Amino acid sequence: MKxxxxxxxxxxxxxxxxxxxxxxxxxxDQGLLPGWQLVVSRGGQVVYHDTYGRRxxxxxxxxxxxxxxxxxxxxxxxxTVAAMMLYEEGRFKLKDEVASFIPSFADQRVxxxxxxxxxxxxxxxxxxxxxxxxxxxxxxxxxFLNSHPVDAMYRAAGxxxxxxPGADLEACTDIWxxxxxxxxxxSEWNYSxxxxxxxxxxxxxxxxxxxxxxxxxxxxxxxMTDTAFFADAARQERLGALYIPDPDPAKGxxxxxxxxxxxxxxxxxxxxxxxxxxxxxxxxxxRFTQMLLNRGELDGVRxxxxxxxxxxxxxxxxxxxELAQFGxxxxxxxxxxxMGFGLGGSVVIDPAATKVLSSKGExxxxxxxxxxxxxxxxxxxxxxxxxxxxxxxxxxxxxEFKQLVYQALVD
Numbered sequence: 001m002k003x004x005x006x007x008x009x010x011x012x013x014x015x016x017x018x019x020x021x022x023x024x025x026x027x028x029d030q031g032l033l034p035g036w037q038l039v040v041s042r043g044g045q046v047v048y049h050d051t052y053g054r055r056x057x058x059x060x061x062x063x064x065x066x067x068x069x070x071x072x073x074x075x076x077x078x079x080t081v082a083a084m085m086l087y088e089e090g091r092f093k094l095k096d097e098v099a100s101f102i103p104s105f106a107d108q109r110v111x112x113x114x115x116x117x118x119x120x121x122x123x124x125x126x127x128x129x130x131x132x133x134x135x136x137x138x139x140x141x142x143x144f145l146n147s148h149p150v151d152a153m154y155r156a157a158g159x160x161x162x163x164x165p166g167a168d169l170e171a172c173t174d175i176w177x178x179x180x181x182x183x184x185x186x187s188e189w190n191y192s193x194x195x196x197x198x199x200x201x202x203x204x205x206x207x208x209x210x211x212x213x214x215x216x217x218x219x220x221x222x223x224m225t226d227t228a229f230f231a232d233a234a235r236q237e238r239l240g241a242l243y244i245p246d247p248d249p250a251k252g253x254x255x256x257x258x259x260x261x262x263x264x265x266x267x268x269x270x271x272x273x274x275x276x277x278x279x280x281x282x283x284x285x286x287r288f289t290q291m292l293l294n295r296g297e298l299d300g301v302r303x304x305x306x307x308x309x310x311x312x313x314x315x316x317x318x319x320x321x322e323l324a325q326f327g328x329x330x331x332x333x334x335x336x337x338x339m340g341f342g343l344g345g346s347v348v349i350d351p352a353a354t355k356v357l358s359s360k361g362e363x364x365x366x367x368x369x370x371x372x373x374x375x376x377x378x379x380x381x382x383x384x385x386x387x388x389x390x391x392x393x394x395x396x397x398x399x400e401f402k403q404l405v406y407q408a409l410v411d
Contacts, residue, residue, distance in 0.1 A: 001065050001283050005045035011411025012040075012047055020404045021050045024397075028053035031254040032395060033370070034243050035063035036387040037282050040405055043380045044290055049282075055240030055388070058257060068231055068239040069386045070265050071285065072276040072367035073333050076195040078288065079274030080134055080344025082202050082214055084308055091205045094131040098138075098197065101204045104177035110139065111180040116152035121180050128185040130201065133194040134343040135316050136332075139181030140192035147330050153179050159193070161261060163271045169210065172271050173200040182328075189317065189327035189341060199274020210272040221301045222291060224284035229277045230268050239265060239279065240388045242369065255389060262388075276368065282386055285373065289382040292363065292375045313363040313377070315340025315347050322349055331393060333366040356399045357406035372398045379409065 007014050020038065027033040035053020039046060051063040086092065092101070099105040105128060109121035132138040143154030144161055157179065158164035163172055176197065182190055199210045206213050211229050219227050231239040242262030245253035265279055287298060292313075296304035317326050323336035323346075334346040338353030348354060348362040364374035370389045375382050385401050392398075 001049045003046050005047055007047040010042045010047050012408045013410045016408035017048045025052050033387050034255050037063050039282050039286050039384040041382045068235050068279050070369050071278050071280045071371050074367040075276050075278040077344040079195050079199045083198050086205050095129050097127045104174040109180045111150050116149040126184045132185045133198040135341050136192050136194050137186050137189050138194045139183045139185050140194045141182050145330050150180055150182050166270050168270050169200050169272050173197055191332035193275050195275035196273050222287050227280040227284045229272055231265050231279050242388050244390045245394050289375050293382050312343040315349050357403050368392055370397055
């Protein structure tokens, strides 16, 4: 990628922008991150881009402009865009029941009490609707959350940081449908594999596999040439290694290679995860964020109508609630205070409550390997941070990145 505009002309102080790199260089120099790449744009033009460190520490390979990253949950906004493209074609309504398209979701049960091996459940009183999948209000969960008996049921079924061997998206979806929900759909917010189910919905409605739909309807039209569900032979040399903080307290969270999980991105997966399966590059994901900033269009290619994108970036939590009120106090890829949730991503509803420089209406999300992006329609800013360290809760990268970007604005 290259810088496309004079930062000063677009309201940034270049010396203040340099603070971003100076700050995050410290993470690499201390061994806490392998390396990183970041992009800041305003008004559709890149004003700041930098790389630092290595994509592969052990082999001495640097982060480069075209490095490939596992973006994990930053797949979710893309999968939601895919679904909303079908919505715009009149193929479903947001209030349609999920079971109308995926029959295994009929007659679901909701957890009430008891151990994961012998739970007490009740019948569903409010059927799961498609908008529940887009907003994580479906009652589904993640096995890796490790905070509820239903999470344990997911792990027992083979879902923690992976899936049952050989199970495709259809099979996984049917397994999730057979497990109890945490709560009645629409009554709470809980981070979950709901976007994976949404990906299966895209398959059922479109008649195409999720990878083909995304490639033909999103990636090729937008020129996202390096985004896919795995890094093929042509991209593997550019794919960064995956790291975790060393579990030895004496090592001070130094980045430690994690090939057991990282190698999953080297081959075509059985399960196409709309919730976390893509690899991508800074240039590709930047194009996706520009499409969102431009309200559905980029370089003459329109994926969504303007009002649809605005609607996605509206808080859809019942009663206009914020996550701090409506969400379970568990891990997700966003803080809860001052935040609502739209269709496929978080939405800032009260910048003061977030206690991080921001704008009302910012649409954002992040990935498990400490990646993050946001789109600010007020300041016309998009920002992207890419690295490869699991989990994203290890370091406060996201709020630090945001405060460093906004402090550089001087217009």
